[in-house]
Amino acid sequence: MDRRRFVTAAALGAGATLAACGPGPGHGRRNTGEVAEVDAPGIVTRPRIRWRLASSFPRSTEILYRAAEHLAARVGALTDGRFEIEPSEAGALVPPLQVLDAVQAGSVPIGHTASYYYLGKTPALTFETAVPFGMQARQHDAWIRHGGGRDLTQQVLDGFDVIGLLGGNTGTQMGGWFREPVRSLSDLQGLTMRIPGLGGRAMERLGVVAQTLAGGEIYGALERGAIDATEWVGPYDDEKMGFYRVVKTYHYPGWWEPAAALSFYVNRTAWEGLPSSYREALQSASDEVNATMLSEYDALNPAALASLLDKGVRTVPFPDDVMAAAATASRDLMDDAAAGDAQTRELLTSYRAFQSASDRWFGLAEWGMAKSKLR
Structure with a gap:
């Protein structure tokens, strides 16, 4: 009877394990560079890994x-x-x-x-x-x-x-939940909002005090009044989070997260x-x-939006002066970041070039079709 040996090894990372088994030397093994494969029938050749x-x-x-x-x-x-x-x-x-x-x-x-x-x-x-x-x-x-x-x-x-x-x-995400509707740019001054990423930094340029909170912390902060506003995702997730129980104004669009x-x-x-x-x-x-x-x-956002409206939620567009100021702040913010970091500059150049060409096409076909449905 051929003697066989079993090899076990630990994979990197907490809670990760790897186990592989194969025969001894000279019994039909071929080396793939990762694990030993075996020609002999009935022998398991792929490792068991748990992450x-x-x-x-x-x-x-x-x-x-x-x-x-x-x-x-x-x-x-x-x-x-x-x-x-x-x-x-x-x-x-x-x-x-x-x-x-x-x-x-x-x-x-x-x-x-x-x-x-x-x-x-x-x-x-x-x-x-x-x-x-x-x-x-x-x-x-x-x-x-x-x-x-x-x-x-x-x-x-x-x-x-x-x-x-x-x-x-x-x-594309929604613009978030606000205790009071934002009627002009001045309404953002001193407002405390949960909003991460570059959107948060752009909001700071408009006078907002931006905070980054994990999902599980947002509802409590809004309920306690620790924040005046929050963005999360869109109707389905936002209804599950229960924000409508605290505030009723739901602004749009989430210009900081078009994707x-x-x-x-x-x-x-x-x-x-x-x-x-x-x-x-x-x-x-x-x-x-x-x-x-x-x-x-x-598939799920349309029904969730209808449900929120039935609960008394009001969808409110951001006013034009807010959108204009946000667009300027966002562009300046990206330009400033690119000026100070070579990788950001390379990414921004690639991103803007692709967006320019893509917007031209989408504006002609996709958004042109969408506008025709509103006539």
Whole structure:
């Protein structure tokens, strides 16, 4: 009887384990560069890997959190259950706004988050999520996939030893919940608002006191009066969060997030330690999550908006002077960030060039069609 040996190794990251088994030397093994494959029948050749995933989103934000569960289910199915990912909601493994830090450090091998939460590290990170007055979801996805956006954003992530994968998109967001309607630019002076990313910095230029709060902290802050306003996502998620119980004014549009793309971040060492087929499974699963999230929001937001209106919520457009001032502040903010950082400058140049061409086409076809329906 041939003697066989079993090899086990630990994968990087908290809660991650890897186990592989194969025969001894000289028994039909071929080296693929990741794991030993075996020709002998009945021998398991693919390793068993278990990872824990840290999410920035609470379980109560169903669609956002479900993205991690969706990824885990698809990766499991594509690897016959041998690559297991266990999602954990915001705060269960690491604080919700420290997911990137945890993945970078290797304390978790994978996380689900939004890059603009980490704007303080480098302004270049904002391009992966959203740019104020920037591209909508389809345009943003086209830039990432086919316009050079993925290569440029990955160059930024290389500095954090992280691999970025698509993690979903909410589409254009709402402008948020306000205790009192904003009737003019002067109404924003001294107003305290939960709003992260470059949108928050642009609001600060308009006189707002911007705060970055994790999803699970927002309702309590609004209810206590610690903040005067908040933005989150759109009708479906906002109704689930219960903001309408505290305030009734729902402003639009969310000019700071014409698209809101999320990301799965993978620790580079953990990524490189995966068999190539498992990396392909992660990539395919993230692509599926990305497409599914947007379509799910598009399907659920209309009914949620009708429900909010039935509850007495008032949808109110931002006044023209606010939109004009916000557009100016956003452009100046981006120009200032680009002037001080080479990566941001390269990203901004690419982003604006792609948006200019895309807006020309979308304005002719997509928005032209939309306008015709309003006649």
